[in-house]
Each structure stands twice: as C-alpha cells, then as structure tokens.
Amino acid sequence: MSALLSVDQLQSGYEGVAILNGIDLHVDRGETVAVVGANGAGKTTLIRTLGGLLKPRAGSILFDAKEMAGSASDRVCEAGLAHVPEGRQLFATLSVEDNLRLGGHLNRSRARMVRNLTRVYDIFPRLGERRRQQAGSLSGGEQQMVAIGRALMAEPILMMLDEPSLGLSPIMVATLFDVIGQLNRDGISILLVEQNVAESLAVAARGYVLENGEVVLAGTSAALLGDDRVRRAYLGL
Amino acid sequence: MNELYVGALINGLLIGAVYALIATGLNLIFGVMRVVNFAHGEMVVIGMYMGYGLWRLTGWPPIATIPFALIGLFAMGYGFQRWIGNAFVARPQHVQFVLYIGLALVITGVHAVIFGPDPMGIQSAASFDVYRVAGLRIDATRLHAALAACVLIALLWAWLRFSLTGKALHAAADNLLGARAIGIRTNHIFALAMGMGAACAGAAGALLAPLYDTQPYLASEFTLLAFIIVIVGGLASLPGALLGGVLVGVAEAFAAVVIEPSAKSLFSYGLLIIVLVLMPQGLLGGRQGAGR
Structure with missing residues (x-):
C-alpha cells in the first residue's frame, strides 16, 4: 500500500439517500488523477466525503497512511488533504487576502503565512493586484484562482478540485488546467473531479468514470480517451 | 429647563x-450563527448578580466585576453552545427558539432559587458621585x-x-x-461567537448593577430591549448595534423628562415602529454577516 490516497469500498450519501455505493480508487504520490462523470453521478458527494464534510456510511479512506473515514474536515485539512469546493465557496465579503490567510490558518502552515502568500501571488499575479478587493467582486476566473490559492495556503500534499472549470470561459479553462499541471509539477498530487472530460483527462495521468455512485471504468487517460463508451457518452464522438 | 434636556x-x-x-452581543451571535439568543437578557442579569455579589462580599465597585463577568459568561456561553446549542444550529428556527427560551427559563429559575424574587440594590456613597462639566452634573x-x-465594544x-480568529x-x-x-x-467558531x-x-450586566435594582424577572425586559436595538440599528450590523443602543438610550431618557420614567418603553417602541415603517432593514442594516 504505497498509494498516497487509498479509498476502499466507500459508501456515502445524505440523510436517507445513498449516493456512493462502494467506491474504490487510489492516488499515488505526485500523480494527477481525474474522476469524470455526468451530473448526479456522485462526484461532489465523493469529494465532500473525502474532505470530511460528509460522514461515510462504510468503507475506508487511507490518506498518507492515516485513516480519515469519519474525521471532521479540520483533521483532514491538517493532514494535508486540501479541498477546493464546487462553486468556489469563497468568503465573498472578505478581501482576497483575508480569504487566502484563512486558508493558511491550519497548524501545518500557519508559521509560513507570509511566505505562502508570496507564493500564491507569484502563481496568480492578478490576485496580488486585487488583494484588498472583496472576493465576491471578482470575475469567475479570478474567484477560482482565490479558491485554489486558499487551498494552497495550507501547503497541501494532495489537492482535490471539484468542478473547477464550471462557468468559466474557454480561455479561462485553458489557463486553469495549465495551473493545475504546474501545481502537479511543483509536487502536489491532484484529484480532479470534472464534467469536462476531454480537458481533465488531458491533464491527468489516470482517470475513473463514475456513474450512479459506482466506478464503471478506470484506466490511464489514453485508454479512457480511446474507450468507445467514454467517447460516445462524454465526448460526443 | 434647557439644562434638563441636555x-x-x-x-x-x-x-x-x-x-x-x-x-452587540446579541448581534454577534445572530450574525455568525443566524440564531436568536432568547436568553440574552438572562445573561445580563447573571452579570448584574455578579456585580451585586462582588459588591456585597468586597465592597468593590461593580466595574471591578467586569473581568469575572467576561470570563464567567464566556465560559458559560461557549460551553452551552459547544455541547448543546451546536446540535440545533442546522435545525428549523422554531426548534432553536424552544432551546434558547428553555435556557432563559432555567437561568431565571436558578436566579429565583438562589437570590429570591426581591430586588437587590447596591447602596454606596459612590453612587452619588458626580462630575461637573460646564455647569452640568454628570453621574459618575x-x-x-x-x-x-x-x-469593550472597541476591543x-x-x-x-x-x-485571524475574528476573520474566521x-x-x-x-x-x-x-x-x-x-x-x-x-x-x-460558533461556540466562540456565543461565548x-x-x-x-x-x-453590561455588571455595569448596570449599580443603576438598577437586580431581580430575576428583569431579564425579559433586557432581551426585548436588545431586540429593539438590533432591529432599529439593523440585524447583524455591529455599528447598527451601537447606533441603535444610543438612540434607544436617548429616547428613554427623554421619555423620562417629557412624560415620566415609566413611559420609557413607550418611546423605545415608538422608535421601533417608526424605523420599521420607514427603514424595515434597520438604520444600518441590509448587509449580511457579522461586523459589517
């Protein structure tokens, strides 16, 4: 078991509704892995359960050799598993810089707050220009940068991104996937959840296809992109 | 006559x-959790009894009770929210109402058992101290x-x-x-807000102890007063709490001069109605969240 994140028979859902029916997946250290699937396949439920926002009903989440199933989000984040939530979920009335600082509040990263802020502004110069502006006043693309920057402030080992391309212009989407590739080259493992199948499999080494709360297909990105079912269902080919 | 109004x-x-x-306390709790603390006036009365008690035991002025009131009430608010209240934050509002009204009844009951129903006042020579400024007598x-x-508000x-915790x-x-x-x-964070x-x-209770005679049933008056201020100033607005507090204080004081002291509620409710008609969001309301 050398995987950084190893999910075994994970079941989860909301009150009275089962969404995930036994998910198995893993992310190795340094890898970028995509989880693709249609709306309602259970992608966000998966990320929220891994992030400690939802309690799993059964199964195990082994992260960095520690069992995380049932842990609250603060323990998950402290372990180095960062969560960029769907819809960004910024603190709209706080400044860009306050959003970032709050991302760095964890014990694991707090001491290097200033250095990490500089690093985020290096990656996203736009945010440096707008550091005093209210986060809610930014464009969708800039807000996604804040959401990623906020997660970076926690010095994550693995970053989970939930539909980061949602609602962005094509140019912004391209920039975003460039940034994700760059973060991965900087040593951060990535778990990317996307409806945007072509783009996310292009940036990821491997992928899983989620349907009705189950992994129906797994493999290298090249294999998935060549699979007839994926081509028909998700790429419209 | 002029002097009277000044x-x-x-x-x-x-x-x-x-x-x-x-x-401000009520607004902070509401701003962070969207929970209405119906036991707020009861918490004021706890502070009043602390002020009265310390004066009886040591003769210290109630202002010296502030550290005790801050620590004691913080611990109580934090503990209650952390281990009881948090389970209710996501519940429907009427369920929360029952919890906090229940807390209010328990506090009043405990006060009645320990101190009895009779008003307890602080009689000290210091309560006659005045500052004279430009011919005016200001109660020390x-x-x-x-x-x-x-x-305290500024802090x-x-x-x-x-x-960073405040920002959280x-x-x-x-x-x-x-x-x-x-x-x-x-x-x-929720427990901190309640604390x-x-x-x-x-x-505030400790500060009021020398001004009002303390008794258990004063609590609901303070809760209502805080509601009026918060609605006048604007829900969840901290500057609104300051403005509303001062307006209600002045309105009550003028009521005492113009009509009679017992008419003060008439004026504060009158102010409430005027604000509700003209600016239903409150004077500084309309914005979401705490501290803005």
Whole structure:
C-alpha cells in the first residue's frame, strides 16, 4: 500500500439517500488523477466525503497512511488533504487576502503565512493586484484562482478540485488546467473531479468514470480517451 | 429647563452605550450563527448578580466585576453552545427558539432559587458621585459604565476585524460550506461567537448593577430591549448595534423628562415602529454577516 490516497469500498450519501455505493480508487504520490462523470453521478458527494464534510456510511479512506473515514474536515485539512469546493465557496465579503490567510490558518502552515502568500501571488499575479478587493467582486476566473490559492495556503500534499472549470470561459479553462499541471509539477498530487472530460483527462495521468455512485471504468487517460463508451457518452464522438 | 434636556441627552447617551454592548452581543451571535439568543437578557442579569455579589462580599465597585463577568459568561456561553446549542444550529428556527427560551427559563429559575424574587440594590456613597462639566452634573457611575462599555465594544470590533480568529467568524457567517472545506472548526467558531456574545451581556450586566435594582424577572425586559436595538440599528450590523443602543438610550431618557420614567418603553417602541415603517432593514442594516 504505497498509494498516497487509498479509498476502499466507500459508501456515502445524505440523510436517507445513498449516493456512493462502494467506491474504490487510489492516488499515488505526485500523480494527477481525474474522476469524470455526468451530473448526479456522485462526484461532489465523493469529494465532500473525502474532505470530511460528509460522514461515510462504510468503507475506508487511507490518506498518507492515516485513516480519515469519519474525521471532521479540520483533521483532514491538517493532514494535508486540501479541498477546493464546487462553486468556489469563497468568503465573498472578505478581501482576497483575508480569504487566502484563512486558508493558511491550519497548524501545518500557519508559521509560513507570509511566505505562502508570496507564493500564491507569484502563481496568480492578478490576485496580488486585487488583494484588498472583496472576493465576491471578482470575475469567475479570478474567484477560482482565490479558491485554489486558499487551498494552497495550507501547503497541501494532495489537492482535490471539484468542478473547477464550471462557468468559466474557454480561455479561462485553458489557463486553469495549465495551473493545475504546474501545481502537479511543483509536487502536489491532484484529484480532479470534472464534467469536462476531454480537458481533465488531458491533464491527468489516470482517470475513473463514475456513474450512479459506482466506478464503471478506470484506466490511464489514453485508454479512457480511446474507450468507445467514454467517447460516445462524454465526448460526443 | 434647557439644562434638563441636555442632562437627559447625556444620561441617554451614557446608558445607551451600555445598551449597545448588550445589543452587540446579541448581534454577534445572530450574525455568525443566524440564531436568536432568547436568553440574552438572562445573561445580563447573571452579570448584574455578579456585580451585586462582588459588591456585597468586597465592597468593590461593580466595574471591578467586569473581568469575572467576561470570563464567567464566556465560559458559560461557549460551553452551552459547544455541547448543546451546536446540535440545533442546522435545525428549523422554531426548534432553536424552544432551546434558547428553555435556557432563559432555567437561568431565571436558578436566579429565583438562589437570590429570591426581591430586588437587590447596591447602596454606596459612590453612587452619588458626580462630575461637573460646564455647569452640568454628570453621574459618575453612569459615565464609568459608558466608558467601560465603549472600550469593550472597541476591543471586540478590533478583534473581529484584525485577528485571524475574528476573520474566521466572518468566514463562517459568510460561507459555512467554504469555511468547513478549508478546515475551519465551525463548532469552535460558533461556540466562540456565543461565548463572546454572552460575555458582552454579562459585562453590561455588571455595569448596570449599580443603576438598577437586580431581580430575576428583569431579564425579559433586557432581551426585548436588545431586540429593539438590533432591529432599529439593523440585524447583524455591529455599528447598527451601537447606533441603535444610543438612540434607544436617548429616547428613554427623554421619555423620562417629557412624560415620566415609566413611559420609557413607550418611546423605545415608538422608535421601533417608526424605523420599521420607514427603514424595515434597520438604520444600518441590509448587509449580511457579522461586523459589517
């Protein structure tokens, strides 16, 4: 078991509704892995359960050799598993810089707050220009940068991104996937959840296809992109 | 005659600052959790009994009770929210109402059992101290209480605005899902908000102890008063709590001069109705979240 994140028979859902029916997946250290699937396949439920926002009903989440199933989000984040939530979920009335600082509040990263802020502004110069502006006043693309920057402030080992391309212009989407590739080259493992199948499999080494709360297909990105079912269902080919 | 009105204005401003401290606590709790603390007036009365008790035991002025009231009420508010209240935050509002009204009844009951129903007043020579400024007589006890209240409000504002934990309170009020996603311990943050809010109420109670005779059933009056201030100033607006507190304090003081002291509720409710008709959001309301 050398995987950084190893999910075994994970079941989860909301009150009275089962969404995930036994998910198995893993992310190795340094890898970028995509989880693709249609709306309602259970992608966000998966990320929220891994992030400690939802309690799993059964199964195990082994992260960095520690069992995380049932842990609250603060323990998950402290372990180095960062969560960029769907819809960004910024603190709209706080400044860009306050959003970032709050991302760095964890014990694991707090001491290097200033250095990490500089690093985020290096990656996203736009945010440096707008550091005093209210986060809610930014464009969708800039807000996604804040959401990623906020997660970076926690010095994550693995970053989970939930539909980061949602609602962005094509140019912004391209920039975003460039940034994700760059973060991965900087040593951060990535778990990317996307409806945007072509783009996310292009940036990821491997992928899983989620349907009705189950992994129906797994493999290298090249294999998935060549699979007839994926081509028909998700790429419209 | 003119002096009478100026005196009323000053008295109203001074007591209004203490009212503002009470309302600031209520607003902080509401701003962060969207929970209405129906036990707020009861927490004020706890502070009053602490002020009275310390005076009886040591002869110290009630203003010296502030550290005890802050620590005691913070601990109580934090503990209650952390281990009982948090389970109700996501529940429907009427369920929350029952919880906090229940807490209010328990506190009043405990007060009645320990202290009895009779009013307890602080009789000390210091309550006759006055400052003379430009021919006006300013009641020293009130002035000290107002200054202490302003200092506490300023400290709370600064903490909310500049500390990272204060910003985490904003963050939880602003986007709870986002706060949890980045590992902010929202259970702790909610408990902090309740603890801070309760500490405001308790400290205000300690300041009011020499001005009002303390008795258990005063509590609901303070709860209502805090509601009026918060609605006048604007829900969840901290500057609104300050403005509302001062306005209600002045309105009550003028009621006492123009009609008679017992008419003060008439004026504060009158103010409430006028504001509700003209500016239903409150004077400084309309914005979401704590501290803005």
